[in-house]
Amino acid sequence: MTTAASERFDAIVVGAGFSGLYALHRLRELGVRTVVLEKAENVGGTWLFNRYPGARCDIESIEYSYSFSDEIQQDWVWTETMPAQPEIEAYLNFVADRLDLRRDIRFDTNVVSMTFDEGAAEWVVTTEAGESLVASYVVAASGILSVPLEPDIAGMDTFTGTSLFTSRWPKEGIDLADKCVGVIGTGSTGVQLIPVVARQAGHLTVFQRSPAYTLPWKVRAFEAGELDELKANYAEIRAAQRAHAVGAARLSAFSVMFEMITKPPLKSASREDQLRAIEAEGVMGALSWGDVFFDIEANRMAAKLYGEAVARIVKDPETAASLTPSHPFGCKRPIIDQGYYETFNRDNVTLVDLRKDPIVGVTPTGIQTSQKQHELDVIVYATGFDAMTGALTRIDIRGRDNASLADFWASQGPYTYLGIAVAGFPNLFIVQAPGSPSAATNFVAALEQHVEWISDCVTYLRDHGYRTIEALPDAQDEWIEHTTALVEPTVLVHPTCKSWYNGGNVPGKKRMYMGYTAGIPEYRRRCDEVAATGYRGFKLA
Ligand code: NA7
Numbered sequence: 348m349t350t351a352a353s354e355r356f357d358a359i360v361v362g363a364g365f366s367g368l369y370a371l372h373r374l375r376e377l378g379v380r381t382v383v384l385e386k387a388e389n390v391g392g393t394w395l396f397n398r399y400p401g402a403r404c405d406i407e408s409i410e411y412s413y414s415f416s417d418e419i420q421q422d423w424v425w426t427e428t429m430p431a432q433p434e435i436e437a438y439l440n441f442v443a444d445r446l447d448l449r450r451d452i453r454f455d456t457n458v459v460s461m462t463f464d465e466g467a468a469e470w471v472v473t474t475e476a477g478e479s480l481v482a483s484y485v486v487a488a489s490g491i492l493s494v495p496l497e498p499d500i501a502g503m504d505t506f507t508g509t510s511l512f513t514s515r516w517p518k519e520g521i522d523l524a525d526k527c528v529g530v531i532g533t534g535s536t537g538v539q540l541i542p543v544v545a546r547q548a549g550h551l552t553v554f555q556r557s558p559a560y561t562l563p564w565k566v567r568a569f570e571a572g573e574l575d576e577l578k579a580n581y582a583e584i585r586a587a588q589r590a591h592a593v594g595a596a597r598l599s600a601f602s603v604m605f606e607m608i609t610k611p612p613l614k615s616a617s618r619e620d621q622l623r624a625i626e627a628e629g630v631m632g633a634l635s636w637g638d639v640f641f642d643i644e645a646n647r648m649a650a651k652l653y654g655e656a657v658a659r660i661v662k663d664p665e666t667a668a669s670l671t672p673s674h675p676f677g678c679k680r681p682i683i684d685q686g687y688y689e690t691f692n693r694d695n696v697t698l699v700d701l702r703k704d705p706i707v708g709v710t711p712t713g714i715q716t717s718q719k720q721h722e723l724d725v726i727v728y729a730t731g732f733d734a735m736t737g738a739l740t741r742i743d744i745r746g747r748d749n750a751s752l753a754d755f756w757a758s759q760g761p762y763t764y765l766g767i768a769v770a771g772f773p774n775l776f777i778v779q780a781p782g783s784p785s786a787a788t789n790f791v792a793a794l795e796q797h798v799e800w801i802s803d804c805v806t807y808l809r810d811h812g813y814r815t816i817e818a819l820p821d822a823q824d825e826w827i828e829h830t831t832a833l834v835e836p837t838v839l840v841h842p843t844c845k846s847w848y849n850g851g852n853v854p855g856k857k858r859m860y861m862g863y864t865a866g867i868p869e870y871r872r873r874c875d876e877v878a879a880t881g882y883r884g885f886k887l888a
Pocket residue numbers: 492498499500531532533534535536537554555556557679680701729730731732847852
């Protein structure tokens with residue numbers, strides 16, 4: 348199958364974002380001849396593409412960063428507690444330069460197919476430009492939020508104004524002053540973008556299908572000397588982070604949720620307790636109860652209380668009611684927001700509740716809803732991603748017997764073993780596949796564990812003379828049973844939960860909760876145990 352023209356490597360890494368950069372560094376250090384194929388013109392992955400105004404991480408910078416190099420964590424200077432996109436992009440460029448990674452990265456190189464040659468026990472990887480590369484191992488570091496989901500709204504291509512997609516925002520920015528801007532989508536992206544656009548635009552109309560639950564939190568610049576003090580304690584900070592279930596012991600969207608579980612139950616709280624909570628903590632007080640994740644009734648009570656808290660911020664009662672979510676809290680990622688609700692008190696902001704007044708179509712001059720034509724100069728689509736599996740199902744990946752990974756996941760659901768490997772696809776390691784901690788945790792902490800486990804595994808295979816490692820179907824089924832059982836007692840499996848975590852945001856996608864929710868330390872323990880027992884659940888040949 349391989350041609351004379353194929354270039355040979357020990358490992359091919361797909362993607363040069365957070366995961367791919369570390370995979371390259373680690374594999375290279377182990378003497379594994381590695382090349383990274385990256386579709387973009389530079390490093391950064393998700394943090395390169397998502398340049399929309401307000402783009403920011405919801406985990407603190409000193410934890411949302413590599414821990415493997417003390418030199419890097421000491422030398423890089425974060426300016427804010429929670430990093431904005433430009434700073435994360437700059438950080439990844441700094442890391443790539445510091446570790447001299449670029450010499451082994453091919454930019455503007457889009458992988459279109461990967462085929463396992465059973466006779467040679469090698470992967471043949473082809474690119475859009477027609478190159479063919481061969482390697483024993485493929486490490487898919489193609490990202491969990493790297494394939495934007497563009498909606499299919501009638502008339503989108505007839506709009507004569509400017510259409511913008513948050514995941515490919517113009518690098519040079521765009522002047523929105525005096526413009527009538529419409530934003531579709533109120534997930535994390537929309538909630539981050541909307542307050543910023545409201546300050547820039549002449550008028551902003553927000554087209555909201557599902558209101559968000561947000562956790563207001565002020566991001567701030569580090570004070571003089573504060574970062575140095577943190578850096579002096581980095582060993583302790585990293586140790587605490589490593590021991591924490593969500594891989595972030597300081598403030599993050601996840602640690603806030605994690606702490607909610609430890610609070611008393613809402614169902615036995617008095618009305619006075621409830622009111623006191625929203626008086627003291629606003630919308631956060633409505634959600635900070637121990638039973639909201641496990642009891643749908645408590646969750647509904649929290650949603651009602653949340654609506655009361657929103658109504659204390661948003662002056663117009665109808666707008667406040669429209670901003671109150673009807674889906675269970677926890678199904679979607681909670682959003683750390685910067686003045687989101689206050690934005691709807693501005694004179695230049697209008698909310699259109701698509702639950703009452705749905706979009707009929709995009710017209711040449713704006714958006715037509717069932718009740719009104721909204722004239723617009725700019726439409727911004729903040730409509731999400733084909734998350735977790737999208738990047739890999741867009742590559743024609745063929746394993747044993749020419750079986751297609753996309754077909755397997757479409758028919759069976761996104762099954763994996765350990766969230767790393769798929770039965771029938773030998774020597775393919777997926778960084779943070781479905782069934783891994785990934786999106787339910789600090790992604791950087793989670794990926795470091797994955798990359799280390801994968802590179803240790805490659806070393807083991809080489810040292811012991813094995814050519815292939817392959818997940819066993821039974822082990823894979825058991826793993827998914829385990830990950831599914833973990834979320835069974837929670838509201839995450841409620842039929843009204845529809846999000847990128849379970850594929851519910853993509854029409855036709857097989858639904859399955861795709862995170863591993865027992866936490867990174869437990870996950871690490873299980874992965875280490877598998878390795879220590881000679882890779883139990885895998886077939887080595
Ligand atoms: P999300 O969280 O999937 O949000 C997408 C939003 O777009 C959500 O409000 C959707 O409403 C809305 N949407 C999607 N299609 C449409 C159409 N056709 N009409 C109206 N509204 C629509 O993606 P984000 O990019 O915000 O965040 C993804 C992750 O990035 C986030 O969780 C962080 O981890 C970083 P819906 O809910 O489907 O009713």
